[in-house]
Amino acid sequence: MNAILLKHRELCSCDLEIWHFILSCLQICAAPGFFTLPSALPACSTRHRRKTRKISIHQVPTMLWEMSCVLIFLLARLSSGGAFIIAPSVNALSDATPFLGLRRSGRRSIKMSSHLHYVSPLKEVPTHPDESFRQRWEEVIYSEQDRICEAIAAVDGTAFKEDSWQRGDKGGGGRTRVLQGGKVFEKGGVNVSVVYGKLPPSAAQQMTSRGHKDVAGDVPLKFYAAGLSLVIHPHNPMAPTVHANYRFFQLFNADTGEPITWWFGGGSDLTPSYLVEEDAVHFHQTLKDACDKHDPTYYARFKKWCDEYFLLQHRGETRGVGGIFFDDLNESGDPEKSLAFARDALHCFVDGYVPLVERHKDDPYTDEQKAWQQLRRGRYVEFNLLFDRGTKFGLQTPNSRIESILMSLPLTARWEYQHIPADDSWEGRTLAVLKKPVDWIPLQGTQEEKEQRELTTAAS
8 A cells, every 4th residue: 555665775775876776777667657756856965976885795795685675576566557656755855955956055965765655556446336425425524514614613703604616517516615814713714525527637647646547548537526625724823724635536437437446535734833742742643543443554654644745845844744644545445434434534623623723822922923924824835836636636627616726825925035944943943843754643662563564554
């Protein structure tokens, strides 16, 4: 599945250049799309190259053996479909290099600390959801929209503005609720959309994290997509911004009407301007409790996925302190199990977030702290417009509702040239965590047991 499968810095003593050479060769030899290297892959400095060439002769057999084992594993996995992705860690990206178009900030040599993911193809599911299943999921998201809006409005004392909309002859519609210029919240939106119709190839590529012949191929597609998405931006910089999105997709052959596949996706993540560790722990704990009801591996897998997905690659920092993120969830083959998990994960949102706002909405703050919040909002805008796959999917879907898609953007934001906070400041400490994500709820056991758990999760 999408858990960390191989950490090549631990499997092999060879350096980044050797791995880059191996994967570049495989990328050339294999069919296009099997291997993906990030555009922001760090380059090795001259100093690092000189250092890594000093390999004693007794290390060579071990290195060759390890490399051969990994290559055999990779090629064997390719025979079952799917793809491999090299996902650089935040640490690797945060070392500014000429490869990123930035000036080096120090003389440290760069060692690759990225992760190698095997991304399996979408599961060929034996059971396909019917119309009654889709209706039940719609009832879940509309009901949760009511519950979340009631909780947020109770904190603010201001009612949401409701806007129902239709896609015309393209199929479907939704209900957008927005609170703007409130007493506690600068802007908040909770949107439900239920849309269906023909799927353009450009939108198909944004729908899924995994390779799938019917998504990427020439088969004409129809789709059904129903989900709830929300973003809440408080006035007070001590109160965190939050995002959540839970969705269900189903694909059909446009010619025959036969179902092809289905999956759930989504998650929730917290974006504080000023890090309060107790808040991060509380938010993550509520998500972990919801995950553990369904699968003890979910939280660890989806937390790491969240850290890697919500990464501003050009800045080498995450958008916030994370939460969970998952996609293509149909691994059980049973849509009822996936629906139950998505429902519980969405339901825990109020308990995970509202207490944090109540705790901080009246905290004192300075003009300088408000300006820092605006800078962090700028980072939020950058991610949503440059990297967020849901935004891209919405913008590329015919007759989509732009106002609802861009609902997530804050009312105000700020960009400054070369704003670098002091390392020992609250802003600097927050930024340090964004550059090196933290396990807010450490898993029990030794490091070796944790790594074995990752391998077991991936093998499942």
